[in-house]
Amino acid sequence: LTQQLPDLLATAGAVITMDERRRVWHPGFVSVREGVITAVGPLSESPRDARRHIHSPTGIVIPGLVNCHTHLSRGVNRGFFDELSLDDWIRYASWPTVRTMTEARCYAGARLSLSELLRGGVTTTVSGEYGQPDHRAIDGVLRAVQESGVRAVVSRMAINSDDASIPAHFVPDDLRDGIASATAEVHRLRSRWNSHLVEVVPEALGVLRCTPEMVVALCDQARVGEMRMLMHVASSAAEVASCRRKYGVGCIELLAKMGVLGPHLLIAHCVWPSPPEIRILADTATGVSHNPVSNLSYATGIAPLPEMLDAGVRVGLGVDGAATNNGQNLWETMKMAMFLQKQRRNQPTWGSAELALELATLGGARALGMDHMIGSLEPGKRADLAVVEANDAGLAPFGTAVSSMVYSASPRAVQTVVVDGRVLVDGGRLTVWDHDDVIAESRTVALEWIDAAGIGPLFAQRTKWLWNDGIGPQGLLG
Numbered sequence: 001l002t003q004q005l006p007d008l009l010a011t012a013g014a015v016i017t018m019d020e021r022r023r024v025w026h027p028g029f030v031s032v033r034e035g036v037i038t039a040v041g042p043l044s045e046s047p048r049d050a051r052r053h054i055h056s057p058t059g060i061v062i063p064g065l066v067n068c069h070t071h072l073s074r075g076v077n078r079g080f081f082d083e084l085s086l087d088d089w090i091r092y093a094s095w096p097t098v099r100t101m102t103e104a105r106c107y108a109g110a111r112l113s114l115s116e117l118l119r120g121g122v123t124t125t126v127s128g129e130y131g132q133p134d135h136r137a138i139d140g141v142l143r144a145v146q147e148s149g150v151r152a153v154v155s156r157m158a159i160n161s162d163d164a165s166i167p168a169h170f171v172p173d174d175l176r177d178g179i180a181s182a183t184a185e186v187h188r189l190r191s192r193w194n195s196h197l198v199e200v201v202p203e204a205l206g207v208l209r210c211t212p213e214m215v216v217a218l219c220d221q222a223r224v225g226e227m228r229m230l231m232h233v234a235s236s237a238a239e240v241a242s243c244r245r246k247y248g249v250g251c252i253e254l255l256a257k258m259g260v261l262g263p264h265l266l267i268a269h270c271v272w273p274s275p276p277e278i279r280i281l282a283d284t285a286t287g288v289s290h291n292p293v294s295n296l297s298y299a300t301g302i303a304p305l306p307e308m309l310d311a312g313v314r315v316g317l318g319v320d321g322a323a324t325n326n327g328q329n330l331w332e333t334m335k336m337a338m339f340l341q342k343q344r345r346n347q348p349t350w351g352s353a354e355l356a357l358e359l360a361t362l363g364g365a366r367a368l369g370m371d372h373m374i375g376s377l378e379p380g381k382r383a384d385l386a387v388v389e390a391n392d393a394g395l396a397p398f399g400t401a402v403s404s405m406v407y408s409a410s411p412r413a414v415q416t417v418v419v420d421g422r423v424l425v426d427g428g429r430l431t432v433w434d435h436d437d438v439i440a441e442s443r444t445v446a447l448e449w450i451d452a453a454g455i456g457p458l459f460a461q462r463t464k465w466l467w468n469d470g471i472g473p474q475g476l477l478g
């Protein structure tokens, strides 16, 4: 009976389910109908046929990766701003590029970021995007997200602080949002772009770049509308110190006093929570995105990941935007999440490849409050999965493949990516966009964005090499 056939059947050398008992079927299968996983089990129980059959005797099927933090539009800003302090980055590099964001530039940036994320096995991504001064810039990101077929939570990041006493967190006048326009824009974007895969949500960027009134208003909007909410919190020791000076408490204690914490909220970074604040995050079921590579690049510290996990905090992993990472490689993030703690605690026995892969799948789904839908391969969940080809010099021999996947950190081993039952990467290639077109567009847009933002001198002065074209690395873009 053809109507009983699965739409998709993946048979492979191993299926890592990440189910309650953490079963691994070796060899195993996953079958899919109408975007939903219908069965998972040992190869001996596999259906014999399907409309589409992906067979990989040396492949490993994993739940699709969940990237809990990035800024998709920043894809084409990669490499603009290396070796800057966080404060200089924000004032001299970030604000000029935010000020010149347009729908077309953000579309190109998002296409590049999404291509890399999908190609590496990410099936769900979170992204924070500016909607000011050009309100339509974020529409470019959402158009790319919709075209890509990825599952996504995209926040509209609002900022409105005019407190000049904290220069690093002062927001220039033209980038400031009004509370009414911020909430209205979230409504506009949700009615235009929300779908079964995409959710637009509010974000108050941080407790210092937003007034308390903005934070509370966006939280109220999220609660009333049953939306998720995002924030950047305790990203640096300086941010926490400024918060203590201004409000007398740490960032997370402040949010607790405001009544903003809860399972609807996902906070990015959380590098400097105090021990009582870790307890508060666990008690309120607030999600955390741990972004170790981004934190390293700005030397902002190493988050207390083991302490948060021990306390029961819902932690996922994030790459952060290409302007502060610079790759969109969640495998590298998994590896760093483990290795950094071994060093920080002087404890080489801490962590494991299994823990890293769990955080990048089920952990991220829990942090987002989406673990009823995604994060593991179980009947009834949405069909988000990736097939990693272990027949690869970076991953062989097969018996150590889980360790190799995480500690070799090679996204290029991902051959197939499925979101909601739809194949978005096939044989290592994107099915939705022409690869050469995405790359060509990224070069054109990067070059004209540097000009528009007036950051050419900042970019060009970084090289100490003698370039015969007289332009330097910027010339490579043209």
Ligand SMILES: [Zn+2]
Residues within 6 Å of the ligand: 069, 070, 071, 128, 232, 268, 320, 321
């Ligand atoms: Zn961020």
